[in-house]
Amino acid sequence: MTQDTLSEAEYDAITDAAAHWCMRLHAADCTDEERRAFEAWHEAHPLHAFEYEAMQEIWEVAGDLPRTEPEALAAQRKPLRSWRKFAVIAGACAVGLPLAAYSGWNLGWVPNSYQHYAATDSVRQITLSDGSQLELNLNTDLTFSNYKNERRATLNKGEAFFNVSHDASHPFVVRAGDGKIRVTGTRFNVWMYEDQVRVNLVEGSVLVSSNRDLPGDGLRLSPSMQARYRHGDYAPQISQTYPGDTSLAWRSGRLILDNLALHDALPLINRYLDKPLMLADTSTGAIRVGGVYNIKEMNNLANSLPKVLPVYLTRNKEGNPVINSMPQRPPKS
Structure with a gap:
C-alpha cells in the first residue's frame, strides 16, 4: 500500500478495518492487547485515522437504532457478521438511500443524510440541507441528521443560534445534554456547558424537555422566555428574559x-x-x-x-x- 495512490480494494480494506475496530473498541470484552493493536493500525497510515473518525460519527447515528426490529423485517434479513452488519449500516448512512431501497429509512431508524459541523476559533454560519440557518459559537460541535419523521440536530458542545425552516409535517428536534427542544419553525438559541443547558426563544415557540426519555414533548416557551436544565432535572426551569438581556451578544x-x-x-x-x-x-x-x-x-x-x-x-x-x-x-x- 503506497502513500500516494491506493487501489479500490485497498480503500475497501481500510473501510472494513475501520468498521471492525469501531465495533471492537465499543465492545465490553475489548482487551488491552486489541487496543494496542488498534493504536498501531491507527498510526500506520493517515487514511486509517480519517476512516476511523468517519466510522465514529456513523456509530453515533447508528446508536439511535432500536435494539429490536419487526419480526417480518428480521425474517427477510440474512444473518451477517456483526461488524459486517455495521459496515452495511455505515455505508448506507454515508451515501444516503432511496426511500424504497432501504427499510430503515421508512421505519424512521436511519437518516438519509448526515452532516457534522464544528466552529473553533471564529463564529461560523451554516445552512443545513433543509434550508435552516445556524450560527455556531466558538468551540462548538454539532451534527445534523435528516430522518423520515423528524430533522435532528445534536449539540455535542458549545452554543448555536437556530433559524429553523418551517415544516409542520417534519419537526426539527435539537438534542442537548439529557433533554431536547422540539420546533416546526422558529428562532432560538441553545447553550450547553458541561451538564448545563439554556434555551432562549427569540421568535415562534418551542417545546423543551429536560429528559428526552420521559413521555410528552415538554414545556412550551413563548418569545422572550428562557428554559434551563441540568442532568437529572425532571423538568426545565422556565423564566422570563428582561429587555436588556445580553446572552446573544456572542453573535457579534x-x-x-x-x-x-x-x-x-x-x-x-x-x-x-x-x-x-x-x-x-x-x-x-x-x-x-x-x-x-x-x-x-x-x-x-x-x-x-x-x-x-x-x-x-x-x-x-x-x-x-x-x-x-x-x-x-x-x-x-
Missing part, C-alpha cells in the same frame, strides 16, 4: 457580564478557555464581575482578573488557574 463577537457573581460568570467564561478557571471556595464565587469582552481574546481574561477584582491566582495540580479572594485585613484599632 462579545461576552457581556452584567455584574454577575463569579460562580455564575465562570461557565460563560470557561467555554472559551483552554484551561477553565476554578474557584477556591464559595466566598470567592460570590465576588461580582462585569464588563464587555472579545470572545476571541478570552484567554487573556484570567491574567487580568486580579487587576479589576480583589483576587489572586494560583494553580491546582492539573494546571488550572484557581481564583482566590484576597484575605481581608483586620480593621485598625
Whole structure:
C-alpha cells in the first residue's frame, strides 16, 4: 500500500478495518492487547485515522437504532457478521438511500443524510440541507441528521443560534445534554456547558424537555422566555428574559457580564478557555464581575482578573488557574 495512490480494494480494506475496530473498541470484552493493536493500525497510515473518525460519527447515528426490529423485517434479513452488519449500516448512512431501497429509512431508524459541523476559533454560519440557518459559537460541535419523521440536530458542545425552516409535517428536534427542544419553525438559541443547558426563544415557540426519555414533548416557551436544565432535572426551569438581556451578544463577537457573581460568570467564561478557571471556595464565587469582552481574546481574561477584582491566582495540580479572594485585613484599632 503506497502513500500516494491506493487501489479500490485497498480503500475497501481500510473501510472494513475501520468498521471492525469501531465495533471492537465499543465492545465490553475489548482487551488491552486489541487496543494496542488498534493504536498501531491507527498510526500506520493517515487514511486509517480519517476512516476511523468517519466510522465514529456513523456509530453515533447508528446508536439511535432500536435494539429490536419487526419480526417480518428480521425474517427477510440474512444473518451477517456483526461488524459486517455495521459496515452495511455505515455505508448506507454515508451515501444516503432511496426511500424504497432501504427499510430503515421508512421505519424512521436511519437518516438519509448526515452532516457534522464544528466552529473553533471564529463564529461560523451554516445552512443545513433543509434550508435552516445556524450560527455556531466558538468551540462548538454539532451534527445534523435528516430522518423520515423528524430533522435532528445534536449539540455535542458549545452554543448555536437556530433559524429553523418551517415544516409542520417534519419537526426539527435539537438534542442537548439529557433533554431536547422540539420546533416546526422558529428562532432560538441553545447553550450547553458541561451538564448545563439554556434555551432562549427569540421568535415562534418551542417545546423543551429536560429528559428526552420521559413521555410528552415538554414545556412550551413563548418569545422572550428562557428554559434551563441540568442532568437529572425532571423538568426545565422556565423564566422570563428582561429587555436588556445580553446572552446573544456572542453573535457579534462579545461576552457581556452584567455584574454577575463569579460562580455564575465562570461557565460563560470557561467555554472559551483552554484551561477553565476554578474557584477556591464559595466566598470567592460570590465576588461580582462585569464588563464587555472579545470572545476571541478570552484567554487573556484570567491574567487580568486580579487587576479589576480583589483576587489572586494560583494553580491546582492539573494546571488550572484557581481564583482566590484576597484575605481581608483586620480593621485598625
